[in-house]
Amino acid sequence: MSLPNPLALIAEVTHRCPLHCVYCSNPLQMTAASAELSTEDWLRVFQEARSLGVLHLHLTGGEPLARADLQSLVEGAHVAGLYINLITSGIGLAEARLSDLINAGLDHIQLSFQDSRAEPANWIAGAKAHAHKIALSETIRRFRIAFTVNLVVHRQNLDHIEEMIAFTESLKPDRLEIAHAQYYGWALKNRDTLMPTRPQLENCMRVVEAAQRRLAGQMKIDCVVPDYYARYPKACMGGWGQRLLLIAPSGKVLPCHAAEVIPGMTFANVRENSLEWIWKQSPAFEKFRGEEWMPEPCRSCDRRTEDFGGCRCQAFLLTGDATATDPVCTLASTHHLVESAQQMTEPGAAVNWSYRPNPS
């Protein structure tokens, strides 16, 4: 089978962030500002990415606005011909900078919210950010740019999902992405206080379906069942080295957000290698391509071409073996690990969580 070209590049341009969200999926080991890729490196990489076939660039972090050169990055990506999405907390953005970024070629802005209510939102973020985000939403709507609100949901806010959707409606975005916390990095550390209960999840799906019908054509709502509660694992990144690539602030190129947790792997860096070589030939991208590496029950499973055995990083994080079937799968011999994580959720238990710090 011939190797497809990547369709999207997730560029984590920094790990610096003014928020400290407890559900952050950034790695526990973060890159310091002094070790981040330079503007020139990023601009070269954007050109290489487009030549390789990449269509979408997702600028994320950390908080991409923490980079003083963000406007140059957007300009360079636009010149390269990429569709540019800014994934942001909005902290560090006011009308003038927003206008500059849009003029530089920004296509879409995705603004995160932690809750509909100020107090819990600021508690989850570990920072007073909520009021600014509301004000910024009004500013964004004065410009001609596609606008998505991203709402991260978990046990601490799912009980008022209906209120959160109504709140988002008042911000008038084109889209609402309801993202269940994914258990990597800081979110995994805080999993016992974030994991929703099954009744919360069932209620959420009912509420979302009703809202999707009511708001059709006005605000598009995306929401998927979080993988710990799904029957089968997610098709992580569309398959290892199949559709997406991620560049960390240090310049390392990863097939999946959390790939650096897998021991014994070396990830090539755009400072030393071309993106084309990394995508097509680097050992890390080859490692879990195709089906050779698959264990049973994946190897003989009809779904292997749909979900690729799930997430390699999650398999490692939960079982200690990156070649195992993702334990989220109900067919995995290790599925009890996911079931017991669900049972750790005691509504009303005291919350004692770790905030994501800033890289030193």
Place this chain on the structure above:
Amino acid sequence: MPGPLSSSQPRLATGCRWGNEGEERVVLFPEGMIRVQGTGQTILELCDGQRTLEDIVGELAVRFNKADAAKIREDVGSFLESLQQKRVVDY
């Protein structure tokens, strides 16, 4: 939101634009892209925010000379309505 009127002037929604994937034309939007080929591509290329739905149906009737205009109107209307719900088209 109901389907387009004959006087509607459909266009790609803000944040949606044409791009190329190899030789293919695609519509890029925030969460991804749609490969549009054949009639779908022809319709979307006519959605320039200037032509009305009536104009578009008229042009398509000329291009596909034996098709009946009422049927084209119905097909194009539901095609655009489904893309409007994805927030890819506005009218």
